[in-house]
Amino acid sequence: MKTTRSVCAPVTSASRLFTLRRRLKRAAGALALATGFFAAHAQSASAAPLRIGYSDWPGWVAWQVAIDKGWFKEAGLDVKFEWFDYAASMDAYAANKLDAVLVTNGDALTMGANGAKNVMALITDYSNGNDMIVAKPPARRIQDLKGKKIGVEFGVVDHLLLLDALQRAGMKESDVTLVNAKTNETPQVLGSSDVSAIAAWQPNAGEALRQVPGARPVFTSADEPGLIYDVLAVNPVSLAAHRDDYEKLTKVWYRVVRYIDDPATQGDAVKIMAARVGLTPQQYLPLLKGTKLLTLPEAQQAYAKGDGFRSLYGSSHAADAFNVKYQVYKTSQDVNAYIEPSLTGALK
Incomplete structure (x- = not known):
């Protein structure tokens, strides 16, 4: 899981784990104030769209399929996806400008360790060769x-x-x-x-x-499948206030995965994704192949507790140990508190 999660062009923004510490710490104070405001006004804010930050990684660009196809509207879901460079998306989340953000599981822990609390409510993919x-x-x-x-x-x-x-x-x-x-x-x-x-x-x-x-x-x-998971990290306050919306969002996601995986529709999906990042479908397809989008059964299996990389728990424990050893943050995180399997687990 990168200077940015980009697969199109090298960039020079903050790296995926280490150099975000100072920026996230600066945003943590704003987050604490904004989170309290958000909790106090959750009911009045219920009509506002969910705000989700996404950036340039195939498992996240995949959401563009649902955006372009109008599937959120079909699901009765008011959601706004906002495009960022990867580091900037985490800054925006830490400043409470987003309800959720797409990140690696290791970066979800890094954000939380620096004050931007979150739960990994949806697994989109794991890196599979990229x-x-x-x-x-x-x-x-x-x-x-x-x-x-x-x-x-x-x-x-x-x-x-x-x-x-x-x-x-x-x-x-x-x-x-x-x-x-x-x-x-x-x-x-x-x-x-x-x-x-x-x-x-x-x-x-x-x-x-x-x-x-x-x-x-x-x-x-x-x-090493599962060493690097990519997830939707959600503000716990937002999840509590808008659980029905996140349930709809989860259902739309697996519609996206089916559309991309189906040979009959994959070409259209790749065309949509490639256009989002300025590549041709021929250029984009190999990058998609280096990303394993999880089907619903595979995601449910990854949400099962385990010690190995096939489990989000095991992978996140390894990421946490790495982060502490290499001083990405100082204190080991309670991995269990970051993982929210219920949205995926409720689907059949």
């Missing part, structure tokens, strides 16, 4: 990187991916030398420095593969 470790020749597998330098942005989600890759290969972090590199600069780092590999997400990973002859992915998020 995050990767890219190595230069002659390396062909993770083990070939022992004793080598690897460029990665410290404290972000692909740092977590790299640590998982090393562990799965029977290696320790000390078996390699990590070089701090901004994710949007990793293609240049791989091509011009003495690092042997980089950890990055699309489009940066793909650019590294194009720029460096013979470069190849030696580990991707498809090798």
